[in-house]
Amino acid sequence: MQEELFQRVQQAGFRLTRARKEIVATFTEATRPLSAIELRLMLSSMPNKSTIYRELLFLMQQGIVVEVQLRPDITHYELAGQVHHHHLVCNRCDGVEDVVLGDDLHQLEAQIAIGKRFKVERHSLEFYGLCGKCQTAG
Amino acid sequence: MQEELFQRVQQAGFRLTRARKEIVATFTEATRPLSAIELRLMLSSMPNKSTIYRELLFLMQQGIVVEVQLRPDITHYELAGQVHHHHLVCNRCDGVEDVVLGDDLHQLEAQIAIGKRFKVERHSLEFYGLCGKCQTAG
DNA sequence: TTGTTAATGCAACTTGGTTGCAATAGACAT
């Protein structure tokens, strides 16, 4: 899984550094989007913050991770190429869950293209509320 | 229109200051969401930036404006209580247009509440792409 | 007009993120 990504990076002429490998590994194991700061704390080598940001940029350019904007002021990142999905963000514990929705949104996009003359390239859809745990936790 | 909002503020025991009036007026006239910085530049009194941020917080607490997150790192604000709508954000000129969608999303929310035990409080949906002008402008 | 205190300006601060540059370390050839 990560091996494939490692190869891809190397075949594109880039190096497989310790930080890079650790970051890719962390994303492939993560079950939710991570912020740059969270990510840094999860790495045993604890690279400099500029390394983290540069690496995230690099991985985005390589199409390995994508940005997701879950909160104002904090950009999160997740592995690219997953099944197209959206996020359930708990307003209490900040937990994030994925949802896979039907293709209604693609129909919507088509309608918008026609009705508004706006060519949709991507959309972002986030649901905010209370996860099961936080609903019962008073 | 703004008069109603002015009264609401005053009846809640708060003052109708120059900045506050100008900000409310600017939002009622705006045809798109505004960032704090844009807003400040639009005000003839050019208040201090802390005033702007404090005022936006105040207006949110009063339920007069709401946040919308159109871009990473910049929070936009628009008048609350409008017909529920979403945004078409042009990736080229940064222009923003509104769309009013059917109630499919509310059905989705209901389904999520049941299927995922997640109680949706609000959602945010933004479409990013090219507006009509930018599609033809090469 | 005056007193009370909400609201403002200012300056210093916080935080997420960026940048220039010298030092380091992958990958490849020897």
Place this chain on the structure above:
DNA sequence: ATGTCTATTGCAACCAAGTTGCATTAACAA
């Protein structure tokens, strides 16, 4: 193994959006 080349790193200084403490100002009621 060793050296060379240059991608990548660390560091320190920076930037921009947004926040905060505090003294000053100005709504508004009396």
